[in-house]
Amino acid sequence: MQDQQLAKGQETLFDAEEMVLNMGPQHPSTHGVLRVILKLDGETVVGLDCDIGFLHRGVEKIGEADTYAMITPYWDRLDYVAAVSNDLCYVEGVEKMLQVEVPKRAEYVRVILTELQRIASHLLWLGTHAMDIGAVTVLLYCFREREEILKIFEDFIGARLTAHAFRIGGLWWDTYPEFEPRVRDFLKILPGRIDEYETLLNANRIWLQRTVGIGILPAEEAINLSLTGPALRGSGVKYDVRKAQPYSAYADFNFEIPVGENGDTYDRYLVRMEEMKQSAIIIEQALDGLPEGPVMAKVPKIIKPPVGEVYHSIEGPKGELGVYMVSDGTGKPYRMRIRPPSYINLQSLKRMSIGHLVADVVALIGTLDIVLGEVDR
Amino acid sequence: MQAILTTLLFVAPDWVVSLTRERRPNAFWAEYVVWPLIQIVVVLFIVLTLVAYLVYLERKVSAFMQARLGPMRVGPWGLLQPLADGIKLLIKEDIIPIKADRAVFIVAPIISVVAALVVLAVIPWGATWATIANVNIGLLFILAVSSVGVLGLVLAGWGSNSKYSLLGALRSSAQMVSYEIGMGLSIIGALMFARTLSMSGIIDAQRLDGMWYLMFQPLGFLVYAISALGETNRAPFDLPEAESELVAGYHTEYSGFRWALFFMAEYSAMIVTSAVAVTVFLGGWMLPGVTGTSLFGLGPISNPTLHTFASIIVFAGKIMLLIYAYMWFRWTWPRYRYDQLMELGWKWMIPAGLANIVLTGIWYVLALPKSQGGVFGLMQEERGRLIPNRWAGIVYFIVTAFVVTIPIVWGLLVTINRRSRDFNLHDQRQLQMQLRRERLEKMLQEQPRPAETGVQ
Numbered sequence: 001m002q003d004q005q006l007a008k009g010q011e012t013l014f015d016a017e018e019m020v021l022n023m024g025p026q027h028p029s030t031h032g033v034l035r036v037i038l039k040l041d042g043e044t045v046v047g048l049d050c051d052i053g054f055l056h057r058g059v060e061k062i063g064e065a066d067t068y069a070m071i072t073p074y075w076d077r078l079d080y081v082a083a084v085s086n087d088l089c090y091v092e093g094v095e096k097m098l099q100v101e102v103p104k105r106a107e108y109v110r111v112i113l114t115e116l117q118r119i120a121s122h123l124l125w126l127g128t129h130a131m132d133i134g135a136v137t138v139l140l141y142c143f144r145e146r147e148e149i150l151k152i153f154e155d156f157i158g159a160r161l162t163a164h165a166f167r168i169g170g171l172w173w174d175t176y177p178e179f180e181p182r183v184r185d186f187l188k189i190l191p192g193r194i195d196e197y198e199t200l201l202n203a204n205r206i207w208l209q210r211t212v213g214i215g216i217l218p219a220e221e222a223i224n225l226s227l228t229g230p231a232l233r234g235s236g237v238k239y240d241v242r243k244a245q246p247y248s249a250y251a252d253f254n255f256e257i258p259v260g261e262n263g264d265t266y267d268r269y270l271v272r273m274e275e276m277k278q279s280a281i282i283i284e285q286a287l288d289g290l291p292e293g294p295v296m297a298k299v300p301k302i303i304k305p306p307v308g309e310v311y312h313s314i315e316g317p318k319g320e321l322g323v324y325m326v327s328d329g330t331g332k333p334y335r336m337r338i339r340p341p342s343y344i345n346l347q348s349l350k351r352m353s354i355g356h357l358v359a360d361v362v363a364l365i366g367t368l369d370i371v372l373g374e375v376d377r
Numbered sequence: 378m379q380a381i382l383t384t385l386l387f388v389a390p391d392w393v394v395s396l397t398r399e400r401r402p403n404a405f406w407a408e409y410v411v412w413p414l415i416q417i418v419v420v421l422f423i424v425l426t427l428v429a430y431l432v433y434l435e436r437k438v439s440a441f442m443q444a445r446l447g448p449m450r451v452g453p454w455g456l457l458q459p460l461a462d463g464i465k466l467l468i469k470e471d472i473i474p475i476k477a478d479r480a481v482f483i484v485a486p487i488i489s490v491v492a493a494l495v496v497l498a499v500i501p502w503g504a505t506w507a508t509i510a511n512v513n514i515g516l517l518f519i520l521a522v523s524s525v526g527v528l529g530l531v532l533a534g535w536g537s538n539s540k541y542s543l544l545g546a547l548r549s550s551a552q553m554v555s556y557e558i559g560m561g562l563s564i565i566g567a568l569m570f571a572r573t574l575s576m577s578g579i580i581d582a583q584r585l586d587g588m589w590y591l592m593f594q595p596l597g598f599l600v601y602a603i604s605a606l607g608e609t610n611r612a613p614f615d616l617p618e619a620e621s622e623l624v625a626g627y628h629t630e631y632s633g634f635r636w637a638l639f640f641m642a643e644y645s646a647m648i649v650t651s652a653v654a655v656t657v658f659l660g661g662w663m664l665p666g667v668t669g670t671s672l673f674g675l676g677p678i679s680n681p682t683l684h685t686f687a688s689i690i691v692f693a694g695k696i697m698l699l700i701y702a703y704m705w706f707r708w709t710w711p712r713y714r715y716d717q718l719m720e721l722g723w724k725w726m727i728p729a730g731l732a733n734i735v736l737t738g739i740w741y742v743l744a745l746p747k748s749q750g751g752v753f754g755l756m757q758e759e760r761g762r763l764i765p766n767r768w769a770g771i772v773y774f775i776v777t778a779f780v781v782t783i784p785i786v787w788g789l790l791v792t793i794n795r796r797s798r799d800f801n802l803h804d805q806r807q808l809q810m811q812l813r814r815e816r817l818e819k820m821l822q823e824q825p826r827p828a829e830t831g832v833q
Contacts, residue, residue, distance in 0.1 A: 209713070
């Protein structure tokens with residue numbers, strides 16, 4: 001009898017009310033302008049809703065109005081902490097339509113830059129994720145290493161954040177003379193620095209308590225939610241576009257795909273840490289085998305792909321980043337559709353959060369590694 | 378009247394007495410009006426300056442830990458930064474939210490800062506005249522008054538009329554009340570040895586016993602140090618102001634100097650808890666080899682004023698060491714979650730404190746002189762109180778504390794927490810995974826899928 005009443009939510013000593021807490025869009029740890037509406041019972045989350053679109057710029061619609069070459073810089077601004085990866089996806093998509101053969105050297109340099117970008121993106125993720133959980137020092141350490149990568153970008157591309165690295169058909173410039181030694185220098189310091197983060201976090205009791213068993217997604221559930229990237233691999237699914245459908249020059253390199261076991265926040269953390277090490281291995285192989293030659297294929301000044309459609313996807317730092325384009329034979333795409341990994345991964349937030357506490361929601365937003373530029377497009 | 382006051386206050390130095398020689402009766406004015414006022418002004422001035430510079434120090438320490446420089450712009454090495462911060466906070470617009478409860482909103486920071494500053498009166502900053510009031514229940518006074526500070530936080534959270542503030546205040550009140558119990562329990566073991574609650578009495582007892590109570594009470598010190606972190610809302614227990622979740626916790630709606638008052642309260646609470654730890658466990662103003670009359674056996678210190686100044690420096694140095702440890706923890710460790718924090722408080726700190734009291738009591742009774750019913754007879758009476766026999770007694774207490782008490786208490790805590798959620802993380806993970814699977818299967822079977830708690 002009493003149990004039934006308790007189940008109905010009556011017969012409590014005081015009037016118990018569920019509180020609706022509006023987290024964001026201006027909030028320190030929603031990683032941008034994400035608005036999360038939480039329904040709280042005490043501190044336990046019983047309901048969660050994401051309100052997105054505060055950063056909507058209509059990139060897909062802009063794609064229909066601009067020529068193929070003009071669209072590229074807009075892709076830098078999708079996932080603004082991994083601009084180079086975004087460029088690679090779009091540029092390769094257009095090349096697929098044009099059926100252009102990109103020179104080997106350009107492919108290798110693209111791989112080097114993209115993997116550097118993956119390391120930079122994961123460093124930023126690690127820093128903000130750790131800061132959300134309260135370990136502020138890791139953030140500053142991560143920024144120190146990310147700075148090195150950004151300096152390499154700056155000298156090669158001219159920009160640090162929205163690095164417009166690639167052109168349709170290859171690269172605009174060849175690498176500068178110090179490029180190779182500088183990347184090698186960075187690779188030399190990176191393992192030691194990753195050890196530093198792992199010393200701070202891996203065996204840290206508080207870090208373990210905050211991440212182990214939090215936001216568990218079994219493999220089936222992760223697939224049902226169509227997660228990709230480290231969020232999926234943390235659940236133990238060995239799916240990586242670089243291996244599944246090798247693009248660019250990835251078929252030439254040997255590397256492992258790290259996977260987790262339990263699909264909790266800690267496993268996703270381990271997967272990303274291991275991915276950074278694997279990226280370093282890829283870069284080293286690419287530098288060793290960097291061929292000489294031109295960096296730009298013969299591409300017409302005005303790009304008019306043949307009538308048809310294309311879907312191309314790459315393994316971005318956040319997951320499978322895809323582009324679907326329909327060409328009607330003119331200089332502008334008839335339709336451009338982006339598959340943003342952040343947006344799709346974000347859909348699992350509700351599934352993971354319910355039943356956890358407010359503090360875990362912050363950790364879970366962090367573990368998904370979302371970037372609102374990409375979510376809202 | 379005068380008798381009570383004499384027991385409360387230390388005798389003023391001669392120069393204060395001579396300062397008030399025009400007044401009659403001379404002694405009363407000198408000792409109960411002029412001298413305490415001088416002490417209060419000096420202590421407040423020094424502590425508040427210290428608070429301002431602790432903020433600077435914290436920024437510098439964190440900067441050096443994080444491979445950056447910290448404040449460098451205002452003055453040489455940014456030394457004038459606290460001043461600039463203070464001026465900025467003073468001339469900021471004073472914002473009180475329209476929906477806030479005005480009176481409560483205004484009163485809350487005042488309660489906080491007053492509670493934090495009043496306890497400075499009984500801290501034994503140095504030997505002889507360096508304490509404002511030598512209350513014979515000094516330690517109890519500190520515990521009692523500093524817990525009033527919780528009220529300030531609760532009122533701030535409630536009066537702000539903001540959800541973040543409310544959550545922060547709920548967290549902080551629960552946290553501070555819980556950790557105060559552990560803190561109170563942890564010092565009882567040391568009090569058994571000291572047999573007094575007077576702050577300078579405790580230091581004196583450590584001198585007579587010939588050993589800092591850290592050695593007799595390592596577990597008590599550990600529990601105290603952790604509870605003190607929780608009590609002062611410092612990382613890794615800084616949940617009430619967890620920036621990543623609650624923006625700024627209970628002081629989200631505060632700005633300008635009201636906010637600075639909360640900050641002041643937090644840092645002076647740090648100083649106070651460190652001072653208590655130094656007094657109870659770390660031998661106060663004593664250093665090994667330094668006594669009131671000699672310096673490492675090199676020669677006698679004949680000047681009592683010099684001795685007092687030296688004692689103040691030693692005391693402050695020990696406090697600064699502890700505060701550095703506070704900062705070190707803050708910039709190294711992640712933050713606990715609310716339920717884990719409560720678990721640590723109730724399932725680890727309080728049982729450990731209680732077990733420590735019981736075990737210390739047993740060791741103490743066993744060591745009593747045989748005439749008083751003890752078994753080992755390792756204590757002797759000296760100047761009206763029991764002290765451990767030289768060496769044999771001291772070694773006995775140290776060995777029992779380190780070799781027997783700590784393993785027993787550890788075993789007890791493991792027994793209590795074996796099945797708790799965070800103790801065995803591996804099993805916990807498997808269990809949750811299984812639960813998740815079952816829920817998923819159930820969800821897939823049920824058709825149509827139940828609408829999951831939509832908020833909007």
